Amino acid sequence: MNQNAIKDLLYKMADDQLILGHKNSEWTGFGPLLEEDIAFSSMAQDKVGQSWQLYKILNELGESDPDTVAFMRNAEQFHNSQFVELPNGEYDFSLIRHFLFDTAELIRFQMLAESSFETLANLAKKIKGETKYHSMHANIWIKQLGSATEESISRLQDSLDKSMPYALGMFEVSEFEQDLINEGLFAGEEALKAQWKTKVTEVISETSLILPDMESITPVYGGRYGKHTEHLQPLLTEMSEVFNVDPTADW
């Protein structure tokens, strides 16, 4: 097994889950209604939990322990897509990001359930239920607000248009892409993107929203190679505040 290839894959997935989990958790106490506040916070915690599981696999492959990896790196050492580090803005943007990201998340883990790397395949199978609910939650919200009122439709449409270049950036290929595919570790970003497009198109077609023409959009790449927006470093600084005060602090 190509160690560098698998580590690169694990890092980008774990970093996506950690950063988006943290961003989504910022809605705790601010959600649009109590029930949704609880559901969204709960899914955010799932994401942080999934990142922890992925960092644990990295740890088994010789990387530092999960806390160190999560809290001691600088922005340029993170491999998350730029999409997940963008500020929450209003709830419409968070919902659209949740929909576009979690659709990919579900398909990615479904694909990884077939990975030749057994540890990762087992984890993918274990969290199938969580990711399925996440995607179900996103789809129902998008279908609801995507055909509700003039305001809800135009807000979602704006967020969808704004998100699409970043969403396509999630599928930036790795320098080890061919190794991942050849060794049966992961079927690759292009295969994932194709399935994702189908699913996103299907859900959006059930709403009054218009899917931007993906072929004419230039994806925002760079995140997978450590190039980030100005939003990531302040976020990391805030996330690691406690860790920096007392690295041995524990619950």
Added chain:
Amino acid sequence: MLKSLDPRVNRLSIPDDFEAPMAAKEQLDQFETYQSFIQTKEGKPFEHAGTVHAPNEEMAFLFAKEQFSRRGTFCHALCVVKTELILVSEFTDNGQDVYDTFKGSYSGDTSASFEVFHSVKRGKHHKHIGTVEAKDFEDALLASKETYPRDKPVFNVWIAKSEDILMSDEEDADIWNTLKEKKYRDAIDYKAADRIKAFKAEQG
């Protein structure tokens, strides 16, 4: 700007002074309520879990799943029904069987299907008892009275039309298979009891 220890609050840029008085809320600014019922294991009866607010039953299901079926609650299936679509019987004191208060007899009509839930004691959750066929809600109560023998008094009965219930899909039962390791979600090792006691003592 309003200053908070929570950086998220600071990012909202809330002014120090609010316009007073605050704008009045619309009278009905809440969604309608739905009742949720959980089946912990295949074959076990559904039991009432609680109430959620939602704009429709699909969203009620989404919310009920996160409110009532995690954190150590085993769940196999979940269903929701709009509160206003549940017929609630009279209540009794715990000694009397509420069925004894229903007058009349079951019509024998089988044109609609109803789900019957019993609470056996004040404060106890309603449990699914079975399905009866009848012509309307009142008739369903009488059908239930004839159908289900009772060795203990029933405190209260809920009746819902079977078609009004949104049930989780069998093929989605895996949404309850989550990671077992949930320690990161809990503050179980966060020992605050001593500090709370000291604080209370200080307050007298």
